[in-house]
Amino acid sequence: MxxxxxxxxxxxxxxxxxxxxxxxxxxxxxxxxxxxxxxxxxxxxxxxxxxxxxxxxxxxxxxxxxxxxxxxSVIPVHLMLKKLVTRTVYRVATLSDTHPPCSMMGKRLLKWAEPHACSATLMTPAMQEKVKSTVMEIDEHVHTLTESFEPFAPEARPGDWLLDRYVDCLHFDKRDPTQDRCPYLDELIANAKADPLTVLAAADGTVPQSNQYQVTLAAIIYKGHRKLERTCYVSGRVTAPDAELNAIINFGRYNLQGTYKGHRKLERTRYISGRVTTPDAELNAIACTVHLAVKQANCQHIMVFTDSMGSAHKAVDPSMHSGQAFSLSVCCALQVWFEADDLCRITFVYVSSALRWDIHGKAHKYITELRVRVGHRKMDNSIDTLRSQAAHSSLDAWGSMFQDHTYRGSKFLELQWPDRRTIQPSYSNGGPWLSTFRHSITEFARICQCITGHAPIGAYYRRFKINEPHGCTCGAALQSRQHVLFRCCDRYSVHYPRFLRDIASFLKHSPTVFGFNQDPSGVG
Incomplete structure (x- = not known):
């Protein structure tokens, strides 16, 4: 050992x-x-x-x-640890009321636990300023999380989930990639409008590109052509799925929901959700829609049109996750509704926002018309929002380090995206380089050697005083990377390789460039 x-x-x-x-x-x-x-x-x-x-x-x-x-392209360890530590801080809020670590926390996280002799609760303010520990770091930052959780919610007990008890009453009409969606949806809504016991609801949530504006959710409920309500609320920072869920549950925030019965509009509601992620917004919108729909009289079937099936599944999932309160609200509302009539059922139908289809298109238009700036008041923050901010903070710090040539490497080949933005390092989906060359290990090895300037060519041999020829096979005195890419007559190159696709095309037509020669003995 x-x-x-x-x-x-x-x-x-x-x-x-x-x-x-x-x-x-x-x-x-x-x-x-x-x-x-x-x-x-x-x-x-x-x-x-x-x-x-x-x-x-x-x-x-x-x-x-x-x-x-x-x-x-390997994120610095200190940035990775910083991200993990920050994300872990907010996980403390998901602990049960009597969980042992709670006894070490401050008053806000003590809950029902007995304070330990060294608990932050028993420290004087002067001592708290002097102590540097994980407990004090948690106590300092966890207040930014305003979302609450129920680790032992009755609806989350094994066997008592809504999907366990009413599996025949919950349906998910998922997207079929091979299906022409519009004709199918047109036929579906025509049959639903002909049924007097069916309520149609559209839920949508949107997250503005600018941080200056708050997330919005909306729900529209139709009954004939009469509009009954139009309301706006402020509800903090959540992710887009949470916002979609809230729009399904009740009159949420900055979500667009719409409910129809026949051709008559029953409800039309918009809500402001502050700054949240897209999943949070979608989740909130779905939650608002459900609460509006179950209140309608003479209703046995609810059809919820949403562009986030992940949020629809999340809406009936009572386990611990971001937006759990909205999910529990949906589960409670649907359970009461199912118990009142054995024929009641709900169907979640996928509709892409890009289609701008029928009532969901109206909901999407309705929600995008509402733009509310972020004010000075404190807004709610979901756990997914704060965890996402921690990840983006690490990536931003990594991008700043990448601008320093002493970190990046003096021979690093800068490439651009088609929109002329310089490629920045990232670990999402394998990063920009690996995701482009994941189909071939050999091509990825050669692109690594090319971009970093460590390819087995003459300039590399001369730089590190390696006893190998420095000249090129075409007769040039020095085989540099620039020469191979732009001037060598023995190689294929059509134009300056600003993009990864250009490099990929070059490597495809030159299968041996920037690679080691095959060993005559067959080894290596």
Missing amino acids: HPPPSLPVSDGFPTPFPPLLPPAGLPYPYPTPGGLFGHLFTPSHPQTNPYSPGISGKLTPAASESLTGQTQ
Whole structure:
């Protein structure tokens, strides 16, 4: 057994490995920072590849410089830990009232637990300012979360879920990619309008691009052509699914909901939800819609049209998640409605917002017309919103570090998106580089060597004083990356490779460029 490595500190956060190499003698697997995505590569033996550092802990001049340009797509550990710590802080709010850690917290999180002798609750204000610990950090930041949770809600007991007890009353009409959706929806709504016991409801939530405006949700309920209500409320920061759920549950915030019975509009409501994520907004909208629809007399079937089936499933899920209060409200309302009549049922129908179809299109238009600026009053924040902010904060800090050539690497090849924005590092969906070349490991290895400037070409050999030819096969004195991409007559290149697609096309037509030559012995 090897002793655990020491944890060096970077910006106040311990890192599980040194900046460049693992401790000497540590066996693999061990996290290393190589390449655009270091976890895809295994370390080479020092004698196998003269251009790669071994596991002895010693770096040659070439290796010590080459690694600096290869870490730009592996998020710095201190930023990852900072994100995880921030997201974990808000998880404390989901603990039960008597959970042991609650006894260490301040008054806001003590709940029903008995305070520990070292609890923050028993500390004087002067002592609280001096103490630096995880407990104090949680007590300092958790107040920004205004959402409440019920870990042991009766509706969430195993076997008592709404989907367990009324599985035949809940239907989800999901999207079929092979289906022409508009004719199907037209026939569906025509049959529903002909049924006097069916109520039609449209729910939608939207999150503005600008942070200056609040999230909005809406619900429209139709009964004939008579509009009964139009109301606006402010409800804080949630995600778009939560907003959609709220629009399904009751008169939510900044969501658009619409309910119809026959051709007569019953309710038309808009709500302001503050700044939230898109899932939160959709969830809120669905919640508002359900509460409006179940109040209608002589109703046995509710059809809810939404563009977020994930939020529709979430609306009847009483377990712990962002927007749980809205889900519990939906479950309670539907349970009472189902118990009143065995013939009652509800159907969630998927409608893409891009279709601008019928009543859902009216709901979408209605909600986008309402624009409310963020005021000075404190707004509600859902847990998904705060966790999303923590992730974006880490990505923004990473992007700022990426602008420094000492971190990025002096030989790093900057590329752009088609809209002329410079590609920034990200770990979402594999990041921008890996997501483009995930179909081929060999092409991804070559693109790594090309972008970072560590390809086995003449300029690399001369830079690190490697005993290999520096010239190009076309006769040029120096085989540089610029020469290979733009001027070499032996290679295929149509124009300046600003985009990843250009590089992909170049590598496709030049299958050996930026790669190592095949070993004559068949090894490597």
